[in-house]
Amino acid sequence: MATIIVEVMLKPEILDPQGQAVASALPRLGFTFAKSVRQGKRFEIIVEGEPTDAQLAEVNKAAETLLSNPVIETYLVKVEK
Amino acid sequence: MRIGVVTFPGTLDDYDAARAVEAAGAQAVPLFHASDDLKEVQAVVLPGGFSYGDYLRCGAIARFAPIMSSIITAAEHGFPVLGICNGFQVLTESHLLEGAMIRNKDLHFICKDQPLVIENTQTMWTNGFTAGQEIVIPLKNMEGSFQCDDATLARIEDEGRVIARYVGENPNGARNKIAGITNKRGNVVGLMPHPEHAIEDLTGPGTDGLTFFTSVLQTLVGR
Numbered sequence: 001m002a003t004i005i006v007e008v009m010l011k012p013e014i015l016d017p018q019g020q021a022v023a024s025a026l027p028r029l030g031f032t033f034a035k036s037v038r039q040g041k042r043f044e045i046i047v048e049g050e051p052t053d054a055q056l057a058e059v060n061k062a063a064e065t066l067l068s069n070p071v072i073e074t075y076l077v078k079v080e081k
Numbered sequence: 082m083r084i085g086v087v088t089f090p091g092t093l094d095d096y097d098a099a100r101a102v103e104a105a106g107a108q109a110v111p112l113f114h115a116s117d118d119l120k121e122v123q124a125v126v127l128p129g130g131f132s133y134g135d136y137l138r139c140g141a142i143a144r145f146a147p148i149m150s151s152i153i154t155a156a157e158h159g160f161p162v163l164g165i166c167n168g169f170q171v172l173t174e175s176h177l178l179e180g181a182m183i184r185n186k187d188l189h190f191i192c193k194d195q196p197l198v199i200e201n202t203q204t205m206w207t208n209g210f211t212a213g214q215e216i217v218i219p220l221k222n223m224e225g226s227f228q229c230d231d232a233t234l235a236r237i238e239d240e241g242r243v244i245a246r247y248v249g250e251n252p253n254g255a256r257n258k259i260a261g262i263t264n265k266r267g268n269v270v271g272l273m274p275h276p277e278h279a280i281e282d283l284t285g286p287g288t289d290g291l292t293f294f295t296s297v298l299q300t301l302v303g304r
Binding site for chain 1: 142145179183185188229230
């Protein structure tokens with residue numbers, strides 16, 4: 001079994017009020033390291049055996065049509081063993 | 082005249098939308114997400130709510146419902162579609178309208194009577210207004226901030242496709258205070274605030290919302 005990870009992030013030019021809220025909460029807890037924070041989504045997709053190229057192509061297609069909205073988001077597909 | 086009102090799992094405002102359609106003088110026809118049958122309606126309203134729990138992104142899953150494949154095909158051929166709030170989100174996810182809605186800038190759910198200015202009165206859903214007319218209808222959402230890239234924004238503005246803009250303070254961080262847009266043809270309109278909740282004095286801030294529904298009737302009668 002392998003896990004295919006799809007990470008979805010808002011494009012850099014799109015306002016991220018959730019990330020901003022996290023960024024302003026950090027210093028209140030004494031964490032001063034963050035210049036800014038962006039918040040995204042992570043999908044873990046479990047598949048039988050090693051993912052094939054065809055399977056990864058399908059996952060990319062799903063990431064583009066359903067898991068992300070290309071108007072405001074970008075995505076990254078990777079395999080975790 | 083038959084106007085369809087779609088119910089997805091999680092839709093809230095289908096009943097009010099149907100009442101608005103009837104108040105405008107048309108017959109409201111309930112349409113169900115799981116069927117692709119448009120039941121010979123002449124226009125469709127996608128009402129507000131939280132379709133499919135708003136999981137993943139607002140409107141993202143509803144966009145793939147069987148009824149939407151019929152609506153998308155019809156809309157591409159000039160069929161009138163009005164998306165209100167969650168319905169607007171479904172239309173952007175369907176790529177019938179540009180842009181996308183993100184979380185309100187202060188992260189609060191907004192529920193208030195919102196003044197708007199109507200700009201484009203050439204669409205099938207706004208032709209009963211006069212350009213520059215100010216109206217007040219309720220705004221109630223969590224993800225209502227209209228966003229798109231600079232090129233898209235410039236194109237929407239240049240083509241005069243903003244149908245309504247927020248008046249006064251920007252309530253949610255929407256780019257250029259955009260509350261609603263239309264496609265090029267003027268048959269597909271998306272609006273974040275709720276005209277169906279402003280059709281009678283007893284239960285809303287006024288009757289300004291009714292004109293969206295009488296506008297499409299005028300369009301259909303004139304055909």
